[in-house]
Every structure is written in structure tokens, then in C-alpha cells.
Amino acid sequence: xxxxxxxxxxxxxxxxxxxxxxxxxxxxxLLANVRPADWTNPEPAPSYxxxxxxxxxxxxxxAAGAAGLGAKVALVEKNLxxxxxxxxxxxxxxxxxxxxxxYTDLHDAPRFTGSAPVPSEADFAAAMERMRRLRALISHxxxxxxxxxxxxxxxxxxxxxxxxxxxxxxxxTLKFTKAVLATGTRxxxxxxxxxxxxxxxxxxxxxxxxxxPRRLLVIGGGPLGCELAxxxxxLGCEVIIAGREPYFLPGxxxxxxxxxxxxMRRDGIEVRLNTEVKSVTQRDGEKRVRLVNDNQETTVAVxxxxxxxxxxxxxxxxxxxxxxxxxxxxxxxxxxDYLQTTNRRVYAAGDVAxxxxxxxxxxxxxxxxxxxxxxxxxxxxxxxxxxxxxYTDPExxxxxxxxxxxxxxxxxxxxxxxxxxxxDRAVLDGEGEGFVKIHVRDGSDTIxxxxxxARHAGEMINEISLAMVAGIGLKTVSRVIHSYPTQxxxxxxxxxxxxxxxxxxxxxxxxxxWLAWSR
Ligand SMILES: Cc1cc2nc3c(=O)[nH]c(=O)nc-3n(C[C@H](O)[C@H](O)[C@H](O)COP(=O)(O)OP(=O)(O)OC[C@H]3O[C@@H](n4cnc5c(N)ncnc54)[C@H](O)[C@@H]3O)c2cc1C
Numbered sequence: 291x292x293x294x295x296x297x298x299x300x301x302x303x304x305x306x307x308x309x310x311x312x313x314x315x316x317x318x319x320l321l322a323n324v325r326p327a328d329w330t331n332p333e334p335a336p337s338y339x340x341x342x343x344x345x346x347x348x349x350x351x352x353a354a355g356a357a358g359l360g361a362k363v364a365l366v367e368k369n370l371x372x373x374x375x376x377x378x379x380x381x382x383x384x385x386x387x388x389x390x391x392x393y394t395d396l397h398d399a400p401r402f403t404g405s406a407p408v409p410s411e412a413d414f415a416a417a418m419e420r421m422r423r424l425r426a427l428i429s430h431x432x433x434x435x436x437x438x439x440x441x442x443x444x445x446x447x448x449x450x451x452x453x454x455x456x457x458x459x460x461x462x463t464l465k466f467t468k469a470v471l472a473t474g475t476r477x478x479x480x481x482x483x484x485x486x487x488x489x490x491x492x493x494x495x496x497x498x499x500x501x502x503p504r505r506l507l508v509i510g511g512g513p514l515g516c517e518l519a520x521x522x523x524x525l526g527c528e529v530i531i532a533g534r535e536p537y538f539l540p541g542x543x544x545x546x547x548x549x550x551x552x553x554m555r556r557d558g559i560e561v562r563l564n565t566e567v568k569s570v571t572q573r574d575g576e577k578r579v580r581l582v583n584d585n586q587e588t589t590v591a592v593x594x595x596x597x598x599x600x601x602x603x604x605x606x607x608x609x610x611x612x613x614x615x616x617x618x619x620x621x622x623x624x625x626x627d628y629l630q631t632t633n634r635r636v637y638a639a640g641d642v643a644x645x646x647x648x649x650x651x652x653x654x655x656x657x658x659x660x661x662x663x664x665x666x667x668x669x670x671x672x673x674x675x676x677x678x679x680x681y682t683d684p685e686x687x688x689x690x691x692x693x694x695x696x697x698x699x700x701x702x703x704x705x706x707x708x709x710x711x712x713x714d715r716a717v718l719d720g721e722g723e724g725f726v727k728i729h730v731r732d733g734s735d736t737i738x739x740x741x742x743x744a745r746h747a748g749e750m751i752n753e754i755s756l757a758m759v760a761g762i763g764l765k766t767v768s769r770v771i772h773s774y775p776t777q778x779x780x781x782x783x784x785x786x787x788x789x790x791x792x793x794x795x796x797x798x799x800x801x802x803x804w805l806a807w808s809r
Contacts, residue, residue, distance in 0.1 A: 312500045316422035323426070323433035324371040331445045332438075334462045338364045339664060341457045341466040343449045343608065346373020347649045348472035348640025350432055351656035357441045361664055364466075365442050366449035366459045372432035373474050374493070374641070375649045376425065382497040383517055384681060385424045389417035390524035391683055394557070401720055412526040414502035421497065451613035454633055468663040471615070471623050471631065471638040472656070473608065475601035475647065480509060483569035488577050490570075490595040493518075502526055503594035507579055509567050510598035511538040513680040516550060518596060520682050523557045530560040530590055532567055532581055539680060543693065546686045546743045549724060553683060570595065603642045621645075627670045628662050629655055637663045644671075648678050677755045679748035684724045687751035690739030690758055693729065702732035704791075706764070706784040710744050713783070715775035721745040726780040728754065728764060728788075735763030735788055742780075750778050764788040 321327070340356045342349045345367035353365040370377045389412075395402065396410035430436065434444045447460030457464045477492035479485075491499075493514060504527065508519040511533025523529040531554065537547040538554075554561050568580040568587075576591045603622030610617055614633040616624045623631055623638040630637055637659045640652035654674055661667030677689035696703045711722035724743030731738055740754045757767055768785025772778055 312418075312422065312498065314419070314422065316419070316426040319426040320377075320422070320429045321370075323429040323435075324377065325369070325446065326434055329434060329444075329446050331447065331460055331462060332443045334364070334445075334464050335362055335443065337465040337467065338362050338443075339467050340364070341449075341464045341469045342366065342472055343457065343470065344373065344472035344474055344604075344640070344642070345371040345432070345437075345444075346472060346474045346640060347375050347652035348474070348642075348656045349373070349470070350437070351653050352470050352472060352639055352659055353437060353442045354440055355657065355660045356664060359660070359664065363442045364445060364457075364464045365437060366445045366447065366457065366464075367434075368446075368448040371434055371437070371444075372429060375652075376429055376432050378494045378497060380649055381425050381428055382421050383493075383514075383521070385421035386417060386497075386521045386525070387517060387681055387683075389420060390521040393526075394524050394683070398720070412502075412524065414525050414527075415500055417525055418497070418500055448607065450607060450609040451615075452609070453612050454614050455635065467635065469613075469636045470656075470659055470663065471608070471636060471642055472640045472652070473604040473642045475603050475622070475641040477597065478600040478602045480567070480597050480599045482509075482567050484572075485570045485595070485597075488570045488572040488595075490597050492597055496596055503592075504528060505576075505592040505594075506530070507532065507567075507577075507590065507592040507595045508598060509533075509595065510600070511535060511540075511563065512598060512600070513539065514598035515596075516554070516680060516682050518598065519559055520554060520557055522596075523554075523559045528558075528560075530562060530592065532562040532565045534564070534566060536564045538563070539686060541692070542680075542686055542688060543727070543741045545725070546741055549684065549743050550680075550682055550686060553723070601641065601647060605642065625671075627672050628668065629659050629671055630662065646676055646678065648676075650678075651676060675755055675758045677751045679751060681748060684721070684743050684745050685747035687742045687747035688740070689751050689755045690737065691729065692739060692741070696729060696738055701738060703729045703738055704732045705729050706787040708780045708783045708787065710777070710780060713775075713777055713780045715777045715779065716744065718775065719745070719777070721777070726750070726784050728781070728784045730764050730788065735765040737762075737764055737767075744777060744780070746777055750781065753778060753781055765792070 339361035341364045342353045343366050345365050353363050357363045393412040396408050399405050399408040437444050445459045449457050449459040452458045506522050506527045506529050508515045508531040519529050519531040538550050539547050565581050565583040568582050571578050579590050581588050605617045615636050616632040623643040625638050625643045639655040639659045641647040658669040661669050679687035707725050707727045710716040710724040716722045726742050728740040729738045737758050742750050764785050768789045772782045
């Protein structure tokens with residue numbers, strides 16, 4: 291199994307060292323794809339159209355797209371190709387959530403089938419193994435050899451700028467016309483007394499577990515904390531989730547966050563909102579954590595702690611000063627609307643430069659960078675319509691503006707809400723919790739934003755994103771025939787609710803009179 295041959299330093303993400311990995315065929319397959327032990331870096335070309343630093347989603351999409359258009363591209367990765375999404379993020383978390391939801395459905399057998407309860411103790415180790423198997427399967431897409439076959443020069447090693455037009459990696463010098471910073475983020479370390487000494491998990495280590503922690507404290511009520519708290523609870527852990535804010539998913543609509551909090555409680559999760567984690571000590575083989583809520587102090591005992599308290603941009607060790615690229619340690623690399631840094635030859639894509647840190651944003655910004663860096667394009671970040679989703683059960687998805695943002699920008703709005711309990715398919719599926727809420731500019735059918743809380747909200751939100759990107763109003767959405775019975779009918783029903791508001795009292799009176807006359 292590949293052991294990465296370089297010293298760890300402060301800025302390193304936690305790697306997948308072989309001694310911490312379950313020593314199985316799946317992780318061997320993963321590493322053979324994303325960090326082959328026998329890899330030899332190529333001889334550098336005299337100069338590159340594009341040198342890409344970081345082979346997460348942003349770097350991979352940029353490199354593949356540019357090479358496909360005939361550019362000479364070098365791709366530099368210091369750890370695992372595929373970055374967070376494949377190795378420590380979307381892929382493993384969604385694989386675990388699928389297994390976790392299955393056990394909950396089994397548990398709910400009486401509700402779905404009318405039958406007696408089905409014995410349904412979760413097999414944690416098997417769910418983790420399934421996750422590793424699927425991650426290995428998917429890793430072929432991001433493999434070093436696949437990118438080599440696409441014509442990309444793949445360099446494994448720490449990349450850093452030597453000057454404004456040169457990158458160095460593992461003793462090789464890469465001259466570029468344009469470069470792209472796609473170095474992503476790593477887990478923030480919470481400044482909690484005793485935590486470093488007692489040890490804790492982050493997204494970079496939690497997927498290495500093979501045994502179920504009996505008691506788990508999740509710190510952080512954002513998407514990562516909520517998804518993993520629910521996954522681990524449904525896989526049989528006793529979970530406490532502690533968040534500093536009074537609601538989960540700060541930034542989302544309050545009613546959505548409340549539905550999520552109730553769902554978490556139903557899963558048996560102990561929800562501690564408005565709560566500060568003060569300190570941790572290790573005693574008698576357990577971690578004792580001091581929590582403070584409204585000046586009330588309590589201590590909980592757990593076996594593991596998972597921190598999901600935010601992301602820190604990977605800007606260190608890149609010698610960005612030599613390249614003339616401005617950055618800060620909180621927000622990452624500074625870019626303009628064209629994703630150009632303060633060095634006009636260097637662009638940035640993905641988490642290292644973005645407020646919205648999602649894989650689809652890494653992908654979308656990579657596409658902008660290809661056009662702007664290689665073809666004098668003028669594509670703007672601000673032109674993007676950005677959806678996102680937290681994949682809890684129910685899922686919470688959003689696109690466009692929230693109510694508060696509409697008000698802050700002075701947009702008068704009207705909101706159309708359809709509860710999922712009014713949608714036949716959701717009722718039949720036993721998934722009647724949640725709603726579709728669509729905001730339009732008052733006096734028109736222009737969609738400003740939408741929030742969906744539903745079991746498949748992440749799929750449903752795409753219809754609204756399409757409408758927004760194509761400039762389709764809610765009136766037209768109501769004219770689209772939706773197959774019956776589907777949960778997406780909730781969106782059409784919101785359109786119908788809009789259409790009903792267009793029937794003015796005069797029109798209604800005229801139509802009633804006509805119908806009376808024609809009887
Ligand atoms: C638990 C979790 C779940 C998530 N789930 C979702 C989800 O469901 N949907 C979604 O859209 N998003 C999700 N995300 C977010 C998503 O993973 C990120 O937005 C996405 O991976 C960002 O891609 P990126 O290419 O910008 O950065 P990264 O994936 O972080 O890639 C950056 C790469 O650069 C490399 N690098 C850094 N410094 C150097 C250097 N000096 N030289 C060479 N290489 C370097 C790193 O090793 C890394 O491989 C999740 C994140 C987490 C943590």
C-alpha cells in the first residue's frame with residue numbers, strides 16, 4: 291500500500307497513511323488509482339499552457355477540459371487525486387448516509403408495510419466497508435493513469451511557485467503561460483482546551499473507522515456535522531450534536547432548520563444548540579467534554595469526538611508571495627469576478643477561493659477558468675445560479691436568494707409554499723414531512739429563490755435551478771405537465787398557487803357570469 295514519502299507539516303491535511311487505513315483490498319485499489327506507489331513523474335515540457343495546482347474536483351475538471359481542447363497541461367497533486375470530494379467528503383459521506391437511511395427504513399417497517407417491526411441492528415463495519423468499496427470503484431474516474439491517458443502531465447508532490455511564471459514540484463520546474471490554484475481547504479481545528487491532546491476525528495479521518503464508536507460527540511451544526519451526526523446515529527451510535535448557533539444550518543430558512551432539528555431528535559440524537567464546547571479531558575478511557583449553554587455547564591462522556599467546525603483554505607506552502615498572488619488565511623485566494631488572482635496569469639477555482647464550497651461549484655468555476663484563462667473569455671462568477679443541498683433526511687436544498695437576502699436587496703417578494711403532506715406521492719412514500727417554498731418578485735412570476743425540504747430535495751431543486759437559469763417564470767412552471775404521482779408535483783402546485791393569484795376579482799366575476807349564461 292502506498293506510503294506518502296514526505297514529512298508532515300502544519301498545513302498538511304491528514305493523509306491516509308497505511309497504518310491508519312483498514313488494510314483491505316478497497317483502499318489498496320483506491321490508492322493504486324489516486325496515489326500509485328510506483329508513479330514516476332514525467333519529464334516536464336519546456337512550457338505549459340496551464341499548470342494546475344491541486345487535483346480535487348476543481349483541478350481535475352480544469353486539467354481534463356483544457357487538455358481536451360488541445361492545451362499542454364501539468365496537474366500537480368500533493369496528496370490524493372480526487373481531493374476532498376472523492377476521498378474525505380461527498381463520496382464517502384453519501385455512501386454512509388445511504389446505508390444509514392436503509393436501517394431507518396427497516397426500523398420503520400410498520401409504517402411502510404403495516405407489518406411487525408423487523409429486527410434491524412445496523413452493521414457498522416459492513417456499512418463502512420461498502421463505502422470503501424464504492425469509493426474505490428468511483429476513484430477510477432480520478433486516477434492518475436486516466437489523466438495521463440487524457441494527455442495531462444501528472445506530477446505527484448508538493449507544488450509551490452518559484453516566481454510569477456514558474457511552479458516547482460518534486461525537483462521539476464514547470465514554466466507556465468497560465469496557472470490555476472485549486473488547492474482546496476482542510477478541516478478547521480477548533481480551539482478547545484484539551485482537544486488536541488485527547489485526539490478527535492475530522493472528515494479526513496472519520497471514514498477510516500471500522501468499529502462503531504459507542505458514543506460520539508459531533509461538534510458543529512453545519513451541513514457536515516448534521517449529515518454525519520445523522521449517519522452515525524442511524525448506524526447505531528449514541529450521538530450528541532453540539533452547535534454554537536441557536537439553529538442548525540445557519541443561513542437556511544428557520545422552518546427548514548427546525549424540521550431538521552426535530553428529525554435529528556427522532557433519530558435519538560441529543561441536540562445541544564446554543565452550546566459552546568469548552569474543554570475536553572481524557573479519563574478512564576473516555577473523553578469528558580464540558581459544554582456550556584446559557585451559563586449552564588454540563589459534562590458529557592463520549593468515546594469519540596468529530597469536529598465539523600468549518601474549513602480553512604490551503605494557501606500555505608505555495609509561495610504565493612513569489613507569484614504575486616494575494617490571499618488571507620480565512621477567505622483564501624483573492625479573485626475578481628473572472629476568477630483571476632492579483633497575478634493576471636494565475637486563476638483560482640474551487641474551495642480555495644469561493645464562499646460556497648461545493649463540488650458543483652468547483653466544477654462550475656473550473657469551466658469558467660478554462661474559458662477565461664485560455665480563450666480570453668469573460669465569464670463571471672457572479673452570473674452563476676447556485677443550488678446546494680444538505681443530504682440529511684429530510685434533505686434541505688436551496689437555490690437563489692433567501693427571504694432575508696431579498697429584503698436586504700430591496701426586492702419585494704411573494705412566497706408560494708406547498709407542504710409535502712399535500713403531495714400524493716410524498717404521502718404514499720411516507721415522506722410527507724417538509725415543503726417546497728418558492729419566492730418570486732412581487733407583481734411578476736420571476737423566481738428569486740427556493741427552499742425545498744423533502745426526502746429527495748436535492749433532486750427536486752434542479753428543476754427550479756433550470757427555470758432560473760433559463761429565465762422561466764413560475765407561471766410557465768405551472769404549465770409543465772408533471773408525471774403523477776411524483777414528489778416534484780409540489781413544484782407545479784406552487785406554480786398553480788401563483789397562477790391562482792393572477793385571477794383578478796374582475797376576471798373571476800366575468801368568468802362566473804359567462805359560465806352562468808352558458809348553462
Ligand atoms: C464531509 C464532506 C462532505 C461533503 N459533501 C458534499 C456534497 O455532498 N456535495 C457537494 O457539492 N460538496 C460536498 N462537500 C464539499 C466538497 O467536497 C468540496 O467543495 C470540493 O471537494 C472542493 O473541491 P476543490 O477541488 O476545490 O478542493 P479539494 O477537493 O480540497 O482539492 C484540493 C486538492 O489540492 C491539493 N493540494 C493542496 N495544496 C497543494 C499543493 N501545494 N500542491 C499540490 N496539491 C495541493 C490537495 O491535496 C487536494 O487534493 C463535502 C465536503 C466534506 C468535507
